[in-house]
Structures are given as C-alpha cells and as structure tokens.
Amino acid sequence: MKPSLVTIGPNGHFCSDCAVRESAVCSSLDAVELREFEHLGRRVRLGSGETVFSEEDISTSFYNLLEGVMRLYKLLPDGRRQIVGFALPGDFLGMNVSGRHNFSADAIGAVTVCQFAKTPFGRFIEDRAHLLRRINELAIRELDHARDHMVLLGRRSADEKVAAFLLGWRERSFALKGRSDTVPLPMSRQDIADYLGLTIETVSRTFTKLERHGVIEIIHGGIRLLDPARVEALAAA
Amino acid sequence: MKPSLVTIGPNGHFCSDCAVRESAVCSSLDAVELREFEHLGRRVRLGSGETVFSEEDISTSFYNLLEGVMRLYKLLPDGRRQIVGFALPGDFLGMNVSGRHNFSADAIGAVTVCQFAKTPFGRFIEDRAHLLRRINELAIRELDHARDHMVLLGRRSADEKVAAFLLGWRERSFALKGRSDTVPLPMSRQDIADYLGLTIETVSRTFTKLERHGVIEIIHGGIRLLDPARVEALAAA
DNA sequence: CGCCAAAATTGATCTGGGTCAATCGGCTTT
DNA sequence: AAAGCCGATTGACCCAGATCAATTTTGGCG
Numbered sequence: 001m002k003p004s005l006v007t008i009g010p011n012g013h014f015c016s017d018c019a020v021r022e023s024a025v026c027s028s029l030d031a032v033e034l035r036e037f038e039h040l041g042r043r044v045r046l047g048s049g050e051t052v053f054s055e056e057d058i059s060t061s062f063y064n065l066l067e068g069v070m071r072l073y074k075l076l077p078d079g080r081r082q083i084v085g086f087a088l089p090g091d092f093l094g095m096n097v098s099g100r101h102n103f104s105a106d107a108i109g110a111v112t113v114c115q116f117a118k119t120p121f122g123r124f125i126e127d128r129a130h131l132l133r134r135i136n137e138l139a140i141r142e143l144d145h146a147r148d149h150m151v152l153l154g155r156r157s158a159d160e161k162v163a164a165f166l167l168g169w170r171e172r173s174f175a176l177k178g179r180s181d182t183v184p185l186p187m188s189r190q191d192i193a194d195y196l197g198l199t200i201e202t203v204s205r206t207f208t209k210l211e212r213h214g215v216i217e218i219i220h221g222g223i224r225l226l227d228p229a230r231v232e233a234l235a236a237a
Numbered sequence: 238m239k240p241s242l243v244t245i246g247p248n249g250h251f252c253s254d255c256a257v258r259e260s261a262v263c264s265s266l267d268a269v270e271l272r273e274f275e276h277l278g279r280r281v282r283l284g285s286g287e288t289v290f291s292e293e294d295i296s297t298s299f300y301n302l303l304e305g306v307m308r309l310y311k312l313l314p315d316g317r318r319q320i321v322g323f324a325l326p327g328d329f330l331g332m333n334v335s336g337r338h339n340f341s342a343d344a345i346g347a348v349t350v351c352q353f354a355k356t357p358f359g360r361f362i363e364d365r366a367h368l369l370r371r372i373n374e375l376a377i378r379e380l381d382h383a384r385d386h387m388v389l390l391g392r393r394s395a396d397e398k399v400a401a402f403l404l405g406w407r408e409r410s411f412a413l414k415g416r417s418d419t420v421p422l423p424m425s426r427q428d429i430a431d432y433l434g435l436t437i438e439t440v441s442r443t444f445t446k447l448e449r450h451g452v453i454e455i456i457h458g459g460i461r462l463l464d465p466a467r468v469e470a471l472a473a474a
Numbered sequence: 475c476g477c478c479a480a481a482a483t484t485g486a487t488c489t490g491g492g493t494c495a496a497t498c499g500g501c502t503t504t
Numbered sequence: 505a506a507a508g509c510c511g512a513t514t515g516a517c518c519c520a521g522a523t524c525a526a527t528t529t530t531g532g533c534g
Contacts, residue, residue, distance in 0.1 A: 074388050082388040095377050102381050132369050139376045140332050144339050146383035151311050151319040153390035154434030197391030441513055
C-alpha cells in the first residue's frame with residue numbers, strides 16, 4: 001500500500017509526555033536537550049498496511065516508533081519474503097551505512113512514528129556522545145536479536161520455531177501491556193510464517209497441534225498459553 | 238580447544254604499521270591518538286581451533302582481528318550449531334549490551350588479534366565521538382549482513398545458499414587477496430553447512446553437482462568459479 | 475442480516491534436503 | 505610404504521515441511 005503520511009505538526013505534542021520518552025533513543029536526553037529535540041521530529045500517523053519506507057529507497061529520515069507494530073522485511077526478486085523483525089514502540093529505524101534502506105517497513109494496524117530528517121538529526125547528535133552511545137546500544141541489541149534469529153532460522157524445527165516465537169513475542173509484549181499468558185498477535189499468519197521461514201500452512205497446523213495437545217488456546221487476535229512450561233520446553237530443546 | 242594465549246607484548250609492534258590500520262576501528266584515529274591507542278591493545282596469537290571467547294562468558298575485552306579467519310557461532314543445548322558469521326582481518330569483536338558474549342568465537346587456522354581490556358578502551362572512547370561513530374558504523378554494517386543472512390537462511394534453497402555463499406566469500410576475500418575467480422575456503426565443509434543451515438552432505442553434494450555442470454571446480458583449499466555468471470544467476474533467482 | 479472477500483484451517487500428496495551408512499582420499503606417523 | 509585418521513564424498517532411503525487444493529471462518533459493509 002502506498003503511503004499517505006498524515007502529519008500532526010510539531011505543535012500538537014510534547015516529547016516530555018511522549019509514551020516512549022523513557023525507552024526510546026530519547027531516554028538518553030535531559031530535559032533541556034529534549035526541548036531542542038522536540039523541534040527536530042514530527043509526528044506521523046499511518047494506516048494499516050501503509051509503507052513507511054522501502055528497501056533500496058534513499059534514506060532521508062530516521063523514525064522512532066511511538067505506537068503500533070511494524071513489520072520489517074526483505075523481498076527476493078521472485079516475491080519470496082523474509083520478515084527480519086517486528087518493530088514495537090520505542091524502536092528506532094532508519095540507520096544504515098549505504099544511504100539506502102536495507103529493508104522495507106510497513107504498518108501492521110494503525111501506527112504513529114516520530115520522523116526525523118537525517119541532516120538536522122545528525123547535527124544534533126554530533127556533539128552528544130550519550131545519544132550516540134544510546135543509538136549504538138540499540139544497534140547492538142538489534143544485532144543480538146538478529147543472531148538469535150539466525151539460529152532459529154537455520155537450526156530449529158517448525159515446532160521449536162513456533163514455540164520460540166510465542167515466547168519471544170510474549171516477552172516483548174510485557175514491556176507494553178504487562179505480564180500475561182495471553183499473547184496478542186497483531187500480525188497475520190503469513191507474517192508469522194515469513195518471520196519463521198515457514199509456510200502459512202505449517203504455522204496454522206502447528207498452532208492447531210499445540211491446541212489439540214492442550215498447550216495453547218487459539219483465541220481471537222492472539223494465543224493463550226495454557227501451559228507455558230511446555231511451550232518453553234518445546235522452544236528450548 | 239582451550240585457549241593458550243600467546244602475548245607479543247606492547248613493544249613488539251606498532252599500530253602505525255599494522256596491517257588493518259586503514260580498515261579496522263583504528264581507521265578513525267589520527268597519528269597522535271594512535272600513539273596512545275597503541276598502549277591499550279596487546280597482540281595475541283592463537284593456534285588453529287583455539288577459542289577466543291565463548292557464549293555466556295563475561296566479556297572483559299574487545300578484539301580487533303589482525304590476521305586469519307575466525308568462526309562466530311551459537312550452540313543449541315543439544316549440540317546443533319549455527320555459525321552466525323566469519324570474521325576477517327579488520328573485524329571488531331566483543332560488543333554487547335549484557336556484559337556477556339552472545340556468541341562463541343574460535344580460530345580457523347592461525348590467528349592474530351589485538352586485544353583491548355574493556356575499561357581502558359571505554360575510557361579512551363569516551364570523549365572521542367569519531368571512534369564511537371566508527372564502531373557504530375561497524376555494528377550497523379554487521380546488522381545489514383545479519384539481515385541478508387536471515388533471508389538466506391529462511392527463504393533460499395540449498396543451491397541458492399551455496400552459490401550466494403561462494404559469491405559473498407569471494408567478495409570478502411577481494412579485500413585481502415585481490416580480485417580473483419578462485420575462492421579460498423579456509424573453513425571446513427561442516428563450517429559451511431552450519432553457516433548455511435544445511436548438512437555437510439548437502440553442501441558436498443551441491444559442490445559436486447555444480448562441478449559436474451561445469452560451473453565450478455573444486456580445488457584444494459577452495460573453489461574456482463569457472464562460470465561466475467552462472468553462479469550469480471543461481472544465487473539471485 | 476446477508477453477501478462478499480480475505481484469512482485461516484484442513485486434507486492429500488509430493489519432494490528437497492536430512493539421515494544413516496559406506497567408502498574414498500589425503501595427511502601424518504612410524 | 506603401510507597404517508591410521510579425519511574430512512569429504514557418495515549412495516540409499518526417509519520424513520518434515522512444502523505444495524496443491526478445498527473448505528471453513530472471519531470481518532467488513534450495504
């Protein structure tokens with residue numbers, strides 16, 4: 001879907017009461033810096049399925065995800081897709097060395113991002129090592145996750161992939177909605193399949209199998225973990 | 238294999254005539270800084286198969302690879318292994334957020350690294366934004382590669398994986414030994430398999446098949462690309 | 475509510491790559 | 505040069521997960 005970016009102007013909000021104030025890149029800024037920072041970003045809303053940026057596009061902005069979920073993916077020429085990650089509020093997107101995006105990003109459901117033009121953002125960062133360190137920390141965290149995911153993609157069975165996915169997603173959801181055994185799944189089965197390197201049929205069958213065995217319950221918009229320990233055992237083995 | 242680190246003392250070398258002076262993290266340092274930097278690192282040699290650090294170890298040092306090749310990998314409890322990357326001269330290892338290594342690294346053949354204790358290195362970096370930026374750049378480059386590799390692991394066939402591996406490795410070898418259609422492969426078939434998410438048998442069969450088709454020639458210690466265009470076609474599709 | 479389209483599930487069948495099991499071949503050791 | 509070893513290759517067979525093909529369920533909308 002093509003983008004129809006709706007700006008909310010720099011006046012319609014304040015960084016100081018932003019939902020991700022404490023978790024995003026901004027967490028490294030003090031109150032004074034935040035004031036200046038406020039003028040660099042503009043809030044943008046996107047509808048479900050809209051694309052924020054595409055692979056190979058020249059990257060002109062950084063994005064700070066404020067609300068919603070995004071899928072980050074790469075496509076092969078023949079249409080095969082690999083989702084390289086899901087972004088949640090507080091995630092920082094748009095870093096690259098080539099000047100072009102190395103993956104595409106689109107909204108799963110409604111999304112709000114804070115968009116920063118690269119040049120002023122780069123200037124702001126320049127003499128603020130703490131912000132740079134914070135960005136570096138986020139990149140390294142991302143790298144960690146990427147390596148874990150390589151293990152999953154290269155060496156785990158379908159059952160293990162699905163179980164690990166449920167646990168991983170539950171973990172990330174905690175930060176937003178608090179601890180719970182109900183895992184909300186805003187993305188489609190196809191998205192899950194493309195994230196795990198499986199087909200949609202295998203994902204569906206695996207969920208059904210786990211439900212038959214009383215390990216999970218498939219509910220509207222998510223999965224309830226009836227027996228979290230069994231899920232963990234499946235994911236670990 | 239257990240490490241038997243052999244130090245070459247800070248006196249036995251100079252950063253200024255280091256092989257990776259221009260490509261490693263050090264490329265961001267000027268002549269004056271280099272003098273100080275010199276005292277932070279110590280050269281360490283490792284024999285074939287020796288482990289530099291293991292996953293879950295508390296990380297106390299950073300490493301700058303000077304000579305040789307290393308495999309970086311993660312193990313599952315049951316022994317399955319995923320190689321998350323190969324390190325070449327100029328690569329910088331040891332960054333993490335948790336204080337523990339998130340993968341293991343060992344030498345493929347003889348290796349020389351430049352080891353930096355974390356604390357003094359961190360102090361040196363502190364007020365040098367250009368070094369921090371350089372490290373950030375290396376992390377982002379790594380992240381790029383990791384995402385490409387996820388696509389390979391999750392969505393490509395065995396033939397495509399092997400072809401893409403040969404091209405990728407050839408590309409990296411260029412930086413060291415110059416452009417050539419002979420791809421040196423210092424790692425074992427098992428290493429290649431664990432990098433590509435395949436078995437050793439499949440890697441071997443794929444090589445043999447490509448050779449039968451006149452696309453490559455299997456030579457001692459590597460592969461010669463007889464028909465690079467065909468290899469590229471295989472990798473792309 | 476009833477209609478339509480998209481998403482998800484389920485079933486039947488197929489196959490790429492894994493598993494198991496011999497060799498093979500190149501080095502090292504003696 | 506014979507023996508032993510370890511990595512690599514090859515062959516025969518198998519199976520997890522893909523593919524193909526219907527349904528079934530869900531969600532949006534007049």
